[in-house]
Amino acid sequence: MGKLMMELKNVTKYFPGVVALNDMSFQVRAGEVHGLIGENGAGKSTLIKVFTGVNQPEKGEIFVDGKPVTLGNPNIAKQAGIGCIYQELNIVPDLSITDNLFINYYKKKGVLLDYGYMHKKAAEIMSQLGQDIDPKTLCGKLGLGVQQMVEIGKSILSEARLIIMDEPTSSLSNNEVIQLMKTIRILKEKGIAIVFVSHKLEEIFEICDCITVMRDGQHISTKPVEQVTHDSLIADMVGRSLDDLFPKQVSAKREEFLRVEHLNSIGVLKDVSFKAYGGQVLGFAGLVGAGRTETMRAIFGADEIDGGDLYIKGKKVDVKQPRDAIHNKVAFLTEDRKGEGLILDASVKNNLFLATIDKDSNYGFLDQKKYEAQGKENVATYKIKTPTLETPAGTLSGGNQQKVVIAKWVNTEAEIYIFDEPTRGIDVGAKIEVYNVMNKLCKEGKCVIMVSSELPEVLGMSDRVIVMREGKIMGEIDRDSEHFNQEDIMKAAWGGKLA
Amino acid sequence: MKEKNGIKSIIGKMGPLVALIVVVIGLAIATGGKFVAVNNLMNILRQTPIIALMAVGMLCVILLGGIDLSAGSLLAIAICCTGVVMKKFGINNSFVLFIVCIGIGTLAGAVNGILLTKLKLPHPFIATLGMKNICRGLALLITGATAIAGFPKGMTFVGTTNIGGKFPISFVLTVLLFVVMHIFLTYTGLGRKIYSFGGNKEAARLAGINTDNVQIFCYAASGFFCAVAGIVYIGRLNSAVPLASLEGDLDAIASCIIGGASFAGGKGNVWGTLVGAFMIAVIRNGCDLLGVSSDLQQIVIGAVIIVAVYIDVLRGQMDAKAKRLAIAKSLETA
Numbered sequence: 033m034g035k036l037m038m039e040l041k042n043v044t045k046y047f048p049g050v051v052a053l054n055d056m057s058f059q060v061r062a063g064e065v066h067g068l069i070g071e072n073g074a075g076k077s078t079l080i081k082v083f084t085g086v087n088q089p090e091k092g093e094i095f096v097d098g099k100p101v102t103l104g105n106p107n108i109a110k111q112a113g114i115g116c117i118y119q120e121l122n123i124v125p126d127l128s129i130t131d132n133l134f135i136n137y138y139k140k141k142g143v144l145l146d147y148g149y150m151h152k153k154a155a156e157i158m159s160q161l162g163q164d165i166d167p168k169t170l171c172g173k174l175g176l177g178v179q180q181m182v183e184i185g186k187s188i189l190s191e192a193r194l195i196i197m198d199e200p201t202s203s204l205s206n207n208e209v210i211q212l213m214k215t216i217r218i219l220k221e222k223g224i225a226i227v228f229v230s231h232k233l234e235e236i237f238e239i240c241d242c243i244t245v246m247r248d249g250q251h252i253s254t255k256p257v258e259q260v261t262h263d264s265l266i267a268d269m270v271g272r273s274l275d276d277l278f279p280k281q282v283s284a285k286r287e288e289f290l291r292v293e294h295l296n297s298i299g300v301l302k303d304v305s306f307k308a309y310g311g312q313v314l315g316f317a318g319l320v321g322a323g324r325t326e327t328m329r330a331i332f333g334a335d336e337i338d339g340g341d342l343y344i345k346g347k348k349v350d351v352k353q354p355r356d357a358i359h360n361k362v363a364f365l366t367e368d369r370k371g372e373g374l375i376l377d378a379s380v381k382n383n384l385f386l387a388t389i390d391k392d393s394n395y396g397f398l399d400q401k402k403y404e405a406q407g408k409e410n411v412a413t414y415k416i417k418t419p420t421l422e423t424p425a426g427t428l429s430g431g432n433q434q435k436v437v438i439a440k441w442v443n444t445e446a447e448i449y450i451f452d453e454p455t456r457g458i459d460v461g462a463k464i465e466v467y468n469v470m471n472k473l474c475k476e477g478k479c480v481i482m483v484s485s486e487l488p489e490v491l492g493m494s495d496r497v498i499v500m501r502e503g504k505i506m507g508e509i510d511r512d513s514e515h516f517n518q519e520d521i522m523k524a525a526w527g528g529k530l531a
Numbered sequence: 532m533k534e535k536n537g538i539k540s541i542i543g544k545m546g547p548l549v550a551l552i553v554v555v556i557g558l559a560i561a562t563g564g565k566f567v568a569v570n571n572l573m574n575i576l577r578q579t580p581i582i583a584l585m586a587v588g589m590l591c592v593i594l595l596g597g598i599d600l601s602a603g604s605l606l607a608i609a610i611c612c613t614g615v616v617m618k619k620f621g622i623n624n625s626f627v628l629f630i631v632c633i634g635i636g637t638l639a640g641a642v643n644g645i646l647l648t649k650l651k652l653p654h655p656f657i658a659t660l661g662m663k664n665i666c667r668g669l670a671l672l673i674t675g676a677t678a679i680a681g682f683p684k685g686m687t688f689v690g691t692t693n694i695g696g697k698f699p700i701s702f703v704l705t706v707l708l709f710v711v712m713h714i715f716l717t718y719t720g721l722g723r724k725i726y727s728f729g730g731n732k733e734a735a736r737l738a739g740i741n742t743d744n745v746q747i748f749c750y751a752a753s754g755f756f757c758a759v760a761g762i763v764y765i766g767r768l769n770s771a772v773p774l775a776s777l778e779g780d781l782d783a784i785a786s787c788i789i790g791g792a793s794f795a796g797g798k799g800n801v802w803g804t805l806v807g808a809f810m811i812a813v814i815r816n817g818c819d820l821l822g823v824s825s826d827l828q829q830i831v832i833g834a835v836i837i838v839a840v841y842i843d844v845l846r847g848q849m850d851a852k853a854k855r856l857a858i859a860k861s862l863e864t865a
Contacts, residue, residue: 334737355739364737372737375730377797386727387738393720400718440738 034062036098037225038083038114038194043092045078045249052078053089054249060194065216065226067240067257069233071269071459075249076229080196083227084116085109115187116196123179125172130154132171133185157185161215177208184215195219196227201235203320213239233262245269270460278492279464281471282511285495286310288346289479290362290448292331295340300326301503304340308448308479313470315494316483318525323503324483325367328450332357332364344448358387363441367453367483369430373437376426380418381407383425383436387444410439415465431462438469449473452483467493487518499524546846547790547806550839554810558817565820569697575809575816576702577767581760583705583808585779586786587712588640588756590804591749593787594716594729596796597655599750601643603779604666605757607772609636610764611670613686614679614771625685632765633758639666640754644747655750663780670773680770690766701763705805708759713801725749729796782811785832789839810835 038060045053053075060066070076081087082094085103094101096112103109123132130150139146139153154167161181171179180200187195197216201209216226216239230236236243236257243260245252245268252268270277288307295304301323308314316324329335331342333351342349344360351357357364366372374383384407385392392399407421414435418428425436434454441449451470455463470480470493484490490497499506499521506524509515558566565571585602592599599605613632616622639662646658692700716722724745728735736742757779764775790807792799811832818828 332737353741354737355741358739366737371731372733375727375734375797378727378730382723382727386734386740389720389723389727389740396719396721398718398720398723444739 034064034223034225036060037062037096039095039098040079040082041093041095043079043082043089043094045082045087045089047078051249053082053092056092056246056249056251058244058251059254060225060227062193062225063220063223064241065220065228065239067236067243068227068229068246069231069236069243069265069269070246070252074246074269074459076246077198078249079246080116080198080227080229083109083114083194083196085114110190110192113191113193114196115190115192115194117180117183117187117198117200119199119202121176121179121183123171123182126170128168128170129158129165129174129182129185130167132182133157133167133189135186137189153189154185157188158182160188160218161185162211162218175205175208177204177211180204180208180212181215184219188219192224194225194227196229198229199231200228201230201232209235233265236265237262247271277460277464278489279467279471280493281475282495283311283471283474283477285312286477289344290331290481291343291346292327293341293343295327295330295337297326297330297335297337297503299503301330301337301340304500304503304505306498306505306508308481310447310477310479311474312495313474313480313482313493315490315497316481316500317485317487317490317497317521318500318506320485321502322500322525324500325452326503327500328364328452328481328483332362332450334364358444358446361445361447362450363387363444363446363448364450365434365437365441365452365454367456369433369437369457370426374425374433377424379422380411380416380425380428380436381421384410384421384440384443387440391444406443410443414439414469429459429462431458431465434458434462434466438466442469442473446478448479448481450481450483453485454482455484455486455489487521490521491516491518497521501525501527546842547803547810547839550842551806551810551813554813554817558813558820562817562820566817571816571820573693573697573699575812577699578816579808579812580699580701580705580763581767581776581779582782582786582811583805584708584756584760584763585753585776585783586790586804586808587709587801588753589780589783590712590787590790590792590799590801591716591725591752592655593784593792593794594725594796594799595746595749596729596732596794597647597746597749598659598784598794599640599643599753600656600659600780601639601663601666602753602757602783603776603781604663604670605636605639605754606761606764606776606779607670607774608639608666609633609754609758610761610771610775611674611679611773613761613765614682615673617682618679623683625683625688628683628686629762632761633755636758636761637751637755640757641747641751643754644750647750648743648746659750667773674771674773676773678768678770678772682765682769682771686762687766687769690763691769692766701766704759704763708756709801709805716801721745721748726797729798731797782808785836786811788836791843807839810839 036059040056040058043053043056056079058079068076078087082089085106085108088104094103101112103112133154134150139149151167158165158167158181161184163178163181171182184195200212204212219226228240240257242254242256243265244254245265247269286309289310290308293305295301304327318324326335330337333353333356342351349360370376375386381403385403392402410416411418416435417432425433454466473480482493495511497509589599589602609632612635613628616631617628622628643659643662646652647655652658689701689704694700716725724740727740728742728745732742765771786807787799787804789810790799790803792803814831814835815828818831
């Protein structure tokens with residue numbers, strides 16, 4: 033076992049409305065790959081930010097090589113040998129690999145940049161990481177996997193001894209993941225400690241030496257990988273049994289609510305046709321980039337398309353812009369909650385009624401009384417945890433933000449609800465509440481369409497599943513079909529035929 | 532606890548006003564009281580409306596996260612068209628001239644919005660920069676680059692009349708329009724849509740808001756207020772000058788920013804903007820009294836803009852910190 037490289041002792045960190053880290057302790061040893069897992073909102077990101085000097089804890093101590101330190105800003109953390117690969121890569125696509133690696137650390141010869149040295153060093157670093165590639169290549173031309181290697185290269189260049197990887201595989205293809213695992217092993221041999229944050233337990237089992245589970249900002253367990261199982265980790269993370277995760281209630285199927293015919297969008301969607309019924313959840317499964325979100329955006333009029341017809345309750349409708357869709361009682365919960373769903377600086381109240389401004393106006397004036405009353409009702413119905421209706425929506429937790437967006441759409445009295453990745457980035461408790469809203473909508477005879485990249489969720493909540501691949505529909509599977517399982521859906525998503 | 536926060540937030544909102552009061556007191560002392568003499572104060576009330584009216588139109592645009600560089604030129608084209616209609620067509624009916632002025636201003640403003648939304652020009656900077664030049668050029672062209680004088684009484688009424696011989700009616704009009712704009716921005720659906728668009732364009736569009744119309748409206752509103760300011764201008768100078776308000780757009784932008792409006796959009800209010808307009812008028816007036824040259828005035832106003840926004844930044848940071856500490860405390864006692 034390597035020597036103790038970094039230690040957090042009883043660290044507590046507050047944010048408005050939450051204790052992000054509560055008496056958290058964490059140790060990393062040289063040359064170990066340390067898995068860090070927990071639900072969304074468990075405090076992993078905050079822990080990372082404490083490590084990298086982005087956030088300063090209110091209480092607790094941090095030790096590097098046994099010496100107490102104050103990581104007051106990211107530069108101090110960098111000097112202490114801590115590097116981090118964030119989920120969102122900080123790569124400048126129009127610059128070469130060398131320029132990206134040496135960003136901020138330009139090596140100069142006199143007043144000029146010493147590109148001879150920098151190119152050589154860049155090539156050397158990249159080849160250490162298993163990438164024999166011309167360092168003059170523009171980063172924008174590289175795949176995400178290689179871009180990530182450039183990020184790792186930055187840490188190597190700054191002689192990091194601890195590299196934190198936050199969900200490094202989330203946007204990588206399978207081959208790229210394999211390459212990353214190789215690279216991690218190379219780093220490990222060099223005695224560099226890795227903190228590997230991931231939602232994918234398979235990867236954790238494959239690469240990590242020991243695993244720490246967090247929940248509610250607290251340390252739950254740290255165990256060597258040999259001593260844990262899939263189930264024990266989930267039990268630690270969730271603190272509740274798996275059966276409760278998907279509280280699906282099957283409702284009576286009603287008439288056809290939505291019929292999509294021959295939806296085409298050059299290079300994106302190819303002849304997409306399907307039907308959705310009232311009282312049912314229609315799940316959309318597929319790999320990232322399969323065209324599911326694009327299909328939904330087309331139906332909602334958010335993107336222009338090149339052809340296709342839409343029928344709502346049997347009647348052909350013309351949807352050119354989102355407000356046409358809303359007029360036809362379609363609601364669209366986007367996958368990017370912060371970027372497209374909410375106005376973060378605006379109050380909860382204003383967000384709740386964002387889609388119904390015209391309906392809630394009397395001669396152009398907003399009906400404040402209705403806002404207050406219905407806003408309070410929304411908060412109670414959807415269990416939105418917010419100090420007041422005037423609180424800016426951006427200060428709520430992810431789950432509560434999502435509930436605000438859902439309530440906003442229910443307030444439009446829509447009949448067809450498109451939920452695109454409705455539980456992304458929210459904690460388990462809030463997930464269950466979202467599922468319950470879906471149950472309730474179905475019970476009321478509404479039609480729910482859910483796009484999800486999490487297969488257990490698709491299987492857990494859908495009455496019917498459509499699988500897409502490369503802009504085409506690959507197949508349709510009913511809940512009572514023999515194909516209604518993870519393997520068959522995955523097969524279809526990868527281009528296989530359903531028997 | 533809640534009440535305390537309320538007071539704090541009010542003080543926070545009053546920041547620009549406090550700064551204005553400090554500046555006024557400072558100038559009063561520096562000028563040995565000349566600055567706060569009734570006559571001078573009335574002068575300030577006479578000098579503020581043009582800036583303030585342009586600024587409240589500009590505020591609509593800035594709330595969108597946009598900018599209107601053409602405001603000064605819009606004022607010029609509106610008053611010059613009015614002058615030309617009067618001179619060339621011999622129309623002396625004040626009501627008609629009034630409608631021409633407001634109509635031209637609003638229309639030219641709407642063109643900004645249409646260029647932005649229908650031609651999909653990438654940034655309001657471009658559409659309004661183009662219109663700035665076009666309108667100024669047109670104003671010079673149609674007037675032959677000379678001032679047009681001889682407006683009927685009805686047109687100069689707003690700019691010249693004083694209540695009780697002292698209190699300028701243009702200022703009364705300004706306050707009235709500010710109240711209307713406050714009610715409009717705060718209590719109407721369209722006002723809400725403007726803030727929503729400025730806060731998050733995509734969320735607003737996906738919520739079914741007709742974002743094109745909202746934008747066109749705001750740019751037209753900016754043009755409308757430039758024209759109203761133009762009417763005050765006609766009264767004060769008793770003529771339409773094609774080179775009027777050369778830097779009016781920048782003063783208007785500065786007023787909004789000093790008044791706490793965010794360049795990113797979605798944040799700001801009319802009262803801050805009014806205070807911002809006063810700040811500029813007060814500094815100009817005070818500097819004149821002190822015999823400070825116009826180049827120095829410009830330096831002072833530039834510094835005020837930077838300081839005002841910096842204070843705003845500091846206040847934001849302090850608020851965030853206080854919030855964190857309060858929460859930490861409440862969690863500890865719990």
